[in-house]
Amino acid sequence: MKVSLISIPVRDQEKAAKFYTEKLGFLIKKDAPLGGGNRWLTLVSPEWQDGPELLLEPAPMHFEPSMVFQDALMEAGIPYTQFDVDNVDSEYERLKSLNVEFSVKPTEMGTVKFAVFNDTCGNNIQIVEQL
Amino acid sequence: MTSYEEKLIRLKSKWFSNEHQIASIIKTRLYIDNNLHKNLNLDLLSEMRFTSKFHLHRLFKRYYGLTPKQYLTDRRIKKSKEYLINGMSVTETCYAVGFESLGSFSKLFKDKIGKSPSVFQKEQESRSLIATDS
Numbered sequence: 001m002k003v004s005l006i007s008i009p010v011r012d013q014e015k016a017a018k019f020y021t022e023k024l025g026f027l028i029k030k031d032a033p034l035g036g037g038n039r040w041l042t043l044v045s046p047e048w049q050d051g052p053e054l055l056l057e058p059a060p061m062h063f064e065p066s067m068v069f070q071d072a073l074m075e076a077g078i079p080y081t082q083f084d085v086d087n088v089d090s091e092y093e094r095l096k097s098l099n100v101e102f103s104v105k106p107t108e109m110g111t112v113k114f115a116v117f118n119d120t121c122g123n124n125i126q127i128v129e130q131l
Numbered sequence: 132m133t134s135y136e137e138k139l140i141r142l143k144s145k146w147f148s149n150e151h152q153i154a155s156i157i158k159t160r161l162y163i164d165n166n167l168h169k170n171l172n173l174d175l176l177s178e179m180r181f182t183s184k185f186h187l188h189r190l191f192k193r194y195y196g197l198t199p200k201q202y203l204t205d206r207r208i209k210k211s212k213e214y215l216i217n218g219m220s221v222t223e224t225c226y227a228v229g230f231e232s233l234g235s236f237s238k239l240f241k242d243k244i245g246k247s248p249s250v251f252q253k254e255q256e257s258r259s260l261i262a263t264d265s
Contacts, residue, residue, distance in 0.1 A: 050258075077133025103133060110147035111157055111194045116135070124135075131157050 005042065007055035008080055009070050010121035013041055016056045019120055023098050024083075029053050038062075060122060070122045077103050079116055079126035088113045088129040155180055156194045159187065163199065167207050168229045173199060208243045211236070215252040224248065 010016035020026045026043035030053070034040055042053035060067035073080055085091045088106045092115050096102065103124060104116035113129045147153065159176055176199060177184040191199045207228040214224040222233060225248075230236035240248045 077135035079135070104136060104139075107139070109139065109143050110153055111160070130160075 003052060005053045005055055006081065007057040007059075008123060009059045009066050010056045010119075010123070011058075011060055012121060013039055013056050013058050016119070016121040017041060017043075020054070020056065023095065023100055026054065056121075067122075074122060074124060077116065077124060080123040082114070082126035082128050085127045085129055088115050088127055091115075091127055152190060153194060155182075156187075156190050159191060159199070160195065160202065163203050164206060167203070167210055168227055170231075171203055171229065204239065204243075208240060211240065211248065212244070212251070215248055216255045221248045221252065 017028065020043055021028060025046060027046050027049065028041070029044045029049070030040060030042045032040045038058050041056045043056065044053055045051060060070050070080070092102065092106050095117060101118045102115055103118065104114070104126075106113055106115045108131065111131050113131055114126050116124050116126045119125050159180055162176070162179065163171060173184040173188060177187040180187060188198060191197070191202070195202060197205070207230070211224045211228045214227055215221070219227065221237070225233050225236040228236075230239075237247055240251070244251055246254070
């Protein structure tokens with residue numbers, strides 16, 4: 001077995017695709033219609049295009065427990081997932097300049113530095129730099 | 132303050148409060164990163180930090196989740212991918228990231244990446260040609 005895909009629940013796939021490509025810089029890898037306005041929509045990192053894909057999954061719109069779980073994480077400020085970056089400080093400044101809202105500013109803990117932002121699609125996302 | 136931030140503060144005070152120890156282990160990691168081509172081993176790394184190799188091994192595992200040897204192997208394979216993508220030959224890459232024999236490099240690369248260094252390099256070259264054409 002191989003880990004080739006992780007999924008993240010989003011409230012609006014089109015809005016999420018714009019945020020994740022235009023602000024975070026991911027590339028769309030697959031985009032196929034699934035009926036009912038839903039899509040199989042996956043993204044990859046530009047520097048690792050044959051790496052794992054990130055599926056923008058419209059689960060909260062079709063399965064209420066997914067929405068309840070997502071809301072609970074959001075309210076507690078807990079990230080749904082995290083992405084590696086080379087430098088948290090510069091990524092924080094870059095995203096702030098694009099009006100991305102952070103709930104946790106760059107913070108060091110042990111051998112990592114991290115920050116947490118709102119992806120505007122129902123999730124907190126953590127970015128992490130290894131120190 | 133969110134509940135997540137409160138949890139992080141508790142976690143930091145309980146597990147990550149020894150700043151001197153953390154700074155020392157980060158220096159060890161950076162030394163590994165900057166000296167992949169050298170013959171690195173636990174004896175050398177521990178002598179540099181004036182500590183016992185058992186202590187260093189335990190602390191590295193505690194703070195990075197990997198032993199120094201596991202970390203070194205991962206970094207060497209990651210760096211070798213960069214070199215191969217940039218066109219360095221398999222033999223040059225092998226020695227540039229600190230392996231002493233082509234056989235052990237190729238076997239480890241295949242174990243970790245699922246294909247030999249030469250196959251990996253050919254695939255990357257094909258991808259780059261396709262990207263140039265499209």
